[in-house]
Amino acid sequence: xxxxxxxxxxxxxxxxxxxxxxxxxxxxxxxxxxxxxxxxxxxxxxxxxxxxxxxxxxxxxxxxxxxxxxxxxxxxxxxxxxxxxxxxxxxxxxxxxxxxxxxxxxxxxxxxxxxxxxxxxxxxxxxxxxxxxxxxxxxxxxxxxxxxxxxxxxxxxxxxxxxxxxxxxxxxxxxxxxxxxxxxxxxxxxxxxxxxxxxxxxxxxxxxxxxxxxxxxxxxxxxxxxxxxxxxxxxxxxxxxxxxxxxxxxxxxxxxxxxxxxxxxxxxxxxxxxxxxxxxxxxxxxxxxxxxxxxxxxxxxxxxx
Amino acid sequence: xxxxxxxxxxxxxxxxxxxxxxxxxxxxxxxxxxxxxxxxxxxxxxxxxxxxxxxxxxxxxxxxxxxxxxxxxxxxxxxxxxxxxxxxxxxxxxxxxxxxxxxxxxxxxxxxxxxxxxxxxxxxxxxxxxxxxxxxxxxxxxxxxxxxxxxxxxxxxxxxxxxxxxxxxxxxxxxxxxxxxxxxxxxxxxxxxxxxxxxxxxxxxxxxxxxxxxxxxxxxxxxxxxxxxxxxxxxxxxxxxxxxxxxxxxxxxxxxxxxxxxxxxxxxxxxxxxxxxxxxxxxxxxxxxxxxxxxxxxxxxxxxxxxxxxxxxxxxxxxxxxxxxxxxxxxxxxxxxxxxxxxxxxxxxxxxx
Amino acid sequence: xxxxxxxxxxxxxxxxxxxxxxxxxxxxxxxxxxxxxxxxxxxxxxxxxxxxxxxxxxxxxxxxxxxxxxxxxxxxxxxxxxxxxxxxxxxxxxxxxxxxxxxxxxxxxxxxxxxxx
Numbered sequence: 022x023x024x025x026x027x028x029x030x031x032x033x034x035x036x037x038x039x040x041x042x043x044x045x046x047x048x049x050x051x052x053x054x055x056x057x058x059x060x061x062x063x064x065x066x067x068x069x070x071x072x073x074x075x076x077x078x079x080x081x082x083x084x085x086x087x088x089x090x091x092x093x094x095x096x097x098x099x100x101x102x103x104x105x106x107x108x109x110x111x112x113x114x115x116x117x118x119x120x121x122x123x124x125x126x127x128x129x130x131x132x133x134x135x136x137x138x139x140x141x142x143x144x145x146x147x148x149x150x151x152x153x154x155x156x157x158x159x160x161x162x163x164x165x166x167x168x169x170x171x172x173x174x175x176x177x178x179x180x181x182x183x184x185x186x187x188x189x190x191x192x193x194x195x196x197x198x199x200x201x202x203x204x205x206x207x208x209x210x211x212x213x214x215x216x217x218x219x220x221x222x223x224x225x226x227x228x229x230x231x232x233x234x235x236x237x238x239x240x241x242x243x244x245x246x247x248x249x250x251x252x253x254x255x256x257x258x259x260x261x262x263x264x265x266x267x268x269x270x271x272x273x274x275x276x277x278x279x280x281x282x283x284x285x286x287x288x289x290x291x292x293x294x295x296x297x298x299x300x301x302x303x304x305x306x307x308x309x310x311x312x313x314x315x316x317x318x319x320x321x322x323x324x325x326x
Numbered sequence: 327x328x329x330x331x332x333x334x335x336x337x338x339x340x341x342x343x344x345x346x347x348x349x350x351x352x353x354x355x356x357x358x359x360x361x362x363x364x365x366x367x368x369x370x371x372x373x374x375x376x377x378x379x380x381x382x383x384x385x386x387x388x389x390x391x392x393x394x395x396x397x398x399x400x401x402x403x404x405x406x407x408x409x410x411x412x413x414x415x416x417x418x419x420x421x422x423x424x425x426x427x428x429x430x431x432x433x434x435x436x437x438x439x440x441x442x443x444x445x446x447x448x449x450x451x452x453x454x455x456x457x458x459x460x461x462x463x464x465x466x467x468x469x470x471x472x473x474x475x476x477x478x479x480x481x482x483x484x485x486x487x488x489x490x491x492x493x494x495x496x497x498x499x500x501x502x503x504x505x506x507x508x509x510x511x512x513x514x515x516x517x518x519x520x521x522x523x524x525x526x527x528x529x530x531x532x533x534x535x536x537x538x539x540x541x542x543x544x545x546x547x548x549x550x551x552x553x554x555x556x557x558x559x560x561x562x563x564x565x566x567x568x569x570x571x572x573x574x575x576x577x578x579x580x581x582x583x584x585x586x587x588x589x590x591x592x593x594x595x596x597x598x599x600x601x602x603x604x605x606x607x608x609x610x611x612x613x614x615x616x617x618x619x620x621x622x623x624x625x626x627x628x629x630x631x632x633x634x635x636x637x638x639x640x641x642x643x644x645x646x647x648x649x650x651x652x653x654x655x656x657x658x659x660x661x662x663x664x665x666x667x668x669x670x671x672x673x674x675x676x677x678x679x
Numbered sequence: 680x681x682x683x684x685x686x687x688x689x690x691x692x693x694x695x696x697x698x699x700x701x702x703x704x705x706x707x708x709x710x711x712x713x714x715x716x717x718x719x720x721x722x723x724x725x726x727x728x729x730x731x732x733x734x735x736x737x738x739x740x741x742x743x744x745x746x747x748x749x750x751x752x753x754x755x756x757x758x759x760x761x762x763x764x765x766x767x768x769x770x771x772x773x774x775x776x777x778x779x780x781x782x783x784x785x786x787x788x789x790x791x792x793x794x795x796x
Contacts, residue, residue: 093698143731156738171759223551227372237701293576295549296581297580299582300582396716481729499724518735626737
């Protein structure tokens, strides 16, 4: 019981701190790239306060329930992603023998939630964003789940705790070098960023969030950042050895590695161009998926060697 | 009325503004992206202040009023280098020489404290159409398709140009204040899913030379808004650092080959390259009767937006002139008009008021 | 049991947070959106019809191929656990399975299901 309360407290702290830090990093990277001075550490709070002072608009004949569910659900799924991550040996909020499967199931729900977010306002631009996202959100899950399963092979378990333990000698990022890069692409897609932002992109004036104002907009942006934190924690656990590390406590190592993954995802999102959706669809099936097969083969051969 | 703590925090943030461009928008309008006190948003839903830059042509004032009413409260309108329209007489005007950034900050602070009342709607608060029909949701008796359920008719089926599946075609006017369309441009687009089925010009883009705006819009459409803003800095396009970032981003590979090809063989890729390297020299394209329909029909949304923004303003206006126009019935009329005659189906007579 | 409680707690708190954003702290004066405010964003134009429609999805054939691979994932979870025990046999079996499914990709490619048809 005490352990559970401790782990849950760490989860809340990690998530809150992570969301704030992700927002700061995002501002720093985008302003640096555009050749401007960086923003202050409190900027995310100011921006959030602006949304909270604005009226929350509805549209003509919207699906109010699903509008709410998409935002709240996105945040829930993001937090669950963080909850399956072990903060130390046997210190996970959701300590499940099949946590990889559980996380994969949650991750596939995200496609549904993002679709609902674009569908519920009954507006043309968000509707296009919603349908278009599904075309990419679905197939990008295949290579990412393949590499996640490849990470499970040396652990002989679908438990993230076991996967961390199996990296005592060597991290998966070295053992299976193709894994992490492919997995990061999923992160871009789950958090609607950069080259994989087919839902909330500029060519649709914000896409699924084009109709969001006030609290809805604040909630959606917080959920997106929370997803980034959850995803980065899973990525650092599966590929960077999670809480493993010398001298410092395990939790600190996990936080540091999560921040590194987070910064990489944000950096990639500002740097990489987004191609038209049909081109991306072809890229995923014709190139990324075969590469993930290679990763699986590599992981299998290494495990048998 | 004092400020609560949320409002105090909000007063420290950059002011979210949505820019509605007029045909003589001042040159500094683009530079507003570099102002740390402002954040320029893509949708009126996120804005606190509507900034009208330059004079809005008479034909587009009705659109401006519709746009104005979409902002959430508390909101204000500021006319910059232009005078407020009759219906927006409570809006503020800023003339040459004033510091726009600090003026916007002050206005927003006044909105937050309640010193300045939030602007009321211009348009009357009534549904777009009267509900008509016998069903409990306003439908006309033929399932959900007839009548005007919840104030509007439903989209109707139409043949598809590609796979022949008879699904719904969505027709609407897009513009003139959408950030991804050239400013002033209104297109009547019929979409099948996200594919352009038919396109007609309601209003061509403004005549003003859009100094370098096309390349920045292209970069934004390709998911690189930070690099787009970097181009606002003097001579940024010649910098080695900028060129390296453009190459790293893979933006050239991201544009599909042969997209938006004209008769003389130029496509979006080559036009992008030209605008990036030689922004001061316009390209002389041979357009020979090329219309928007030839370019956009059958294109997916993002591709179509890339094609539109890959032309400089002069060429785009020529292409618009080659395109069949679609005269709308509500030009210069601020009152609400119902859009009758949709597909000639059973709801051809849903009158306005 | 702890797991169920944990999931419920996380989902509950997330919902509470979203409700809190909507009601608790906002300076919202409870104004309802007026009819002109409800109009969808079209940059100042007025739509003719509702946006919700029988949307023409261009990638529906791709989703069929996706289902095949997604089902295959179900077999891969247990496979990954027993992989090291089973040795090269497991590798060969999964290789064959993936090879057969990949023929599906090639066929789909030929039929143009990755295009926007």
